[in-house]
Amino acid sequence: MTSTRLASTGMGTETGAIIAVPASSREAGLTGLRSTALPLGLAAIVLAGWQLAVTLGNVPAVILPSPISIAKYIVERYDILLMHAVPTTLESAAGFVLATLLGVALAIIITYSEIAREALYPNLVFFQLIPKIALAPLFIIWLGIGSQSRIAFAVFIAFFPVVISTTAGFASVDKGMLRLCRALTASEWQIFTSVRFPAALPYIFSGMKIAITLAIIGVIIGEFITAQAGLGYLIIFATARADTEISMAAIVVLCVCGLLLYGLVALGESFANRFYSADNQ
Amino acid sequence: MLAVKSAVDATATHKPLVSVVKVQKTYFARQAPVQAVASASLDVARGEFVSLLGPSGCGKSTLLMMIAGLEQPTGGSILLSGDEIKKPRRDIGVIFQDATLLPWKSAIENVLFPVRILKLPIEAYRQRAQELLHMVGLSGFEHKKPAQLSGGMRQRVSICRALIHDPDILLMDEPFSALDAITRDQMNVALSEILETYKKTVIFVTHSIREAAFLSDRVLVMGGRPSTITLDMKMPFQRPRRFEIEETAEFAKVCRKLRLTIEEAHNSPPPAQNPAVETRAGTIGGGPQ
Numbered sequence: 001m002t003s004t005r006l007a008s009t010g011m012g013t014e015t016g017a018i019i020a021v022p023a024s025s026r027e028a029g030l031t032g033l034r035s036t037a038l039p040l041g042l043a044a045i046v047l048a049g050w051q052l053a054v055t056l057g058n059v060p061a062v063i064l065p066s067p068i069s070i071a072k073y074i075v076e077r078y079d080i081l082l083m084h085a086v087p088t089t090l091e092s093a094a095g096f097v098l099a100t101l102l103g104v105a106l107a108i109i110i111t112y113s114e115i116a117r118e119a120l121y122p123n124l125v126f127f128q129l130i131p132k133i134a135l136a137p138l139f140i141i142w143l144g145i146g147s148q149s150r151i152a153f154a155v156f157i158a159f160f161p162v163v164i165s166t167t168a169g170f171a172s173v174d175k176g177m178l179r180l181c182r183a184l185t186a187s188e189w190q191i192f193t194s195v196r197f198p199a200a201l202p203y204i205f206s207g208m209k210i211a212i213t214l215a216i217i218g219v220i221i222g223e224f225i226t227a228q229a230g231l232g233y234l235i236i237f238a239t240a241r242a243d244t245e246i247s248m249a250a251i252v253v254l255c256v257c258g259l260l261l262y263g264l265v266a267l268g269e270s271f272a273n274r275f276y277s278a279d280n281q
Numbered sequence: 282m283l284a285v286k287s288a289v290d291a292t293a294t295h296k297p298l299v300s301v302v303k304v305q306k307t308y309f310a311r312q313a314p315v316q317a318v319a320s321a322s323l324d325v326a327r328g329e330f331v332s333l334l335g336p337s338g339c340g341k342s343t344l345l346m347m348i349a350g351l352e353q354p355t356g357g358s359i360l361l362s363g364d365e366i367k368k369p370r371r372d373i374g375v376i377f378q379d380a381t382l383l384p385w386k387s388a389i390e391n392v393l394f395p396v397r398i399l400k401l402p403i404e405a406y407r408q409r410a411q412e413l414l415h416m417v418g419l420s421g422f423e424h425k426k427p428a429q430l431s432g433g434m435r436q437r438v439s440i441c442r443a444l445i446h447d448p449d450i451l452l453m454d455e456p457f458s459a460l461d462a463i464t465r466d467q468m469n470v471a472l473s474e475i476l477e478t479y480k481k482t483v484i485f486v487t488h489s490i491r492e493a494a495f496l497s498d499r500v501l502v503m504g505g506r507p508s509t510i511t512l513d514m515k516m517p518f519q520r521p522r523r524f525e526i527e528e529t530a531e532f533a534k535v536c537r538k539l540r541l542t543i544e545e546a547h548n549s550p551p552p553a554q555n556p557a558v559e560t561r562a563g564t565i566g567g568g569p570q
Binding site for chain 2: 177179183186194198276277
């Protein structure tokens with residue numbers, strides 16, 4: 001799952017970049033307009049179609065509530081939704097931060113110790129083949145029903161892309177640059193802080209962007225299994241009561257929370273780019 | 282042995298700064314050992330510009346990397362003012378074929394990189410970095426990043442970087458071979474001008490005969506299989522040197538002599554039939570550069 005995500009994310013950015021290449025500034029303006037207008041327009045058409053189908057087809061709200069009724073629920077009961085959004089967001093963020101720290105730490109070990117690399121790497125890849133979601137109930141057994149088991153599960157499914165991309169980043173360093181550092185009698189620590197780590201930053205951030213979405217998935221699954229609060233809990237609770245409208249509203253809020261967290265990572269990336277980009281500012 | 286003892290020994294009044302004594306380098310590859318340098322001996326006096334000239338794969342870069350302390354010889358020794366060079370030293374500056382600049386740092390920050398690594402006071406060196414960049418014609422480009430500089434400009438930044446902490450010795454490993462011919466000529470003139478201002482001892486590796494003749498006080502030709510130093514020749518040109526010397530008959534004569542020596546070494550019979558060259562089991566001439 002992660003690897004396909006990795007691949008598809010890469011492909012997506014690449015195609016995006018190719019499409020976004022402008023021939024002239026006027027064309028660039030038009031392309032910019034198009035790139036916002038087209039997806040928004042399509043989304044509007046889908047929502048309108050949904051609304052129309054539900055209204056005209058007399059679809060019961062239990063099966064599919066209309067977009068307008070979902071929006072109305074969100075506006076009216078934002079307090080309940082917010083109450084559940086907070087633990088989900090905080091747990092996801094905690095899981096993500098820990099997954100990033102663990103991922104980078106493992107990547108450092110893999111990069112600097114040949115024995116660790118040979119022992120760890122095949123196991124990590126094998127580990128990745130386990131359908132990890134199947135292990136979620138075990139985390140409840142091991143760590144109880146508190147937030148620690150959900151955070152641990154989020155770390156468990158989110159750290160892998162960070163390890164892989166950070167290791168690739170550390171290995172991407174120009175060999176000539178390392179030789180220059182050795183000629184200058186630089187210590188390993190100096191090489192790491194001034195060359196290896198900055199060179200790996202773009203890789204680390206691409207791993208982090210995947211990790212944040214996986215961390216949210218991890219927390220939601222945890223909440224499905226056991227929780228007294230959180231959007232995952234709300235979705236399961238409402239669905240059990242056949243209150244599809246609440247489920248849908250919770251999903252919308254979940255999307256917003258996900259966007260928010262992803263946006264924070266992207267913000268961190270553009271902040272890092274101010275110092276570690278090859279382009280002039 | 283084919284190794285030619287330095288001609289400077291007879292003329293120099295003081296001890297050589299760098300002494301390479303019967304150095305050999307064998308890479309122990311999986312299939313068979315590869316001998317990159319059979320036996321090389323040379324002396325370089327303080328302030329001298331010495332070129333190591335030879336075809337690709339003759340072991341000249343390997344020899345330079347051993348002088349830099351980046352590789353260990355498998356035999357012989359390399360001395361700097363009498364001390365053996367075993368690892369990189371801060372009084373030796375190295376310039377590589379690629380500029381190898383940090384892409385996210387501006388030109389001046391790249392020049393100051395050794396100052397940071399060597400934990401010297403940055404602000405005290407900023408002025409010097411400016412001067413060096415001015416010297417190589419990069420005033421106004423201090424805050425540009427490498428991606429915005431041409432290949433020649435990047436290599437000039439890397440020369441400034443090698444000079445910033447004022448090492449006694451500069452080791453240059455084919456620094457201009459990635460540049461186009463016109464830029465390369467300009468760089469040769471620029472380098473000799475720089476060295477008139479900042480006196481350095483230079484060991485310069487190149488496979489360009491004209492470049493070696495133009496820049497050097499002395500040219501050592503490396504070649505043969507396995508490789509040794511086959512010629513040690515003083516360049517009879519006055520300093521400061523300007524580009525015009527390349528048009529003189531004397532320059533042509535020197536280049537011709539160098540070329541013939543290279544070809545001779547290249548066409549020499551294999552080691553087994555050459556009594557002057559030591560033979561070893563599994564010896565293969567040339568090797569990784």
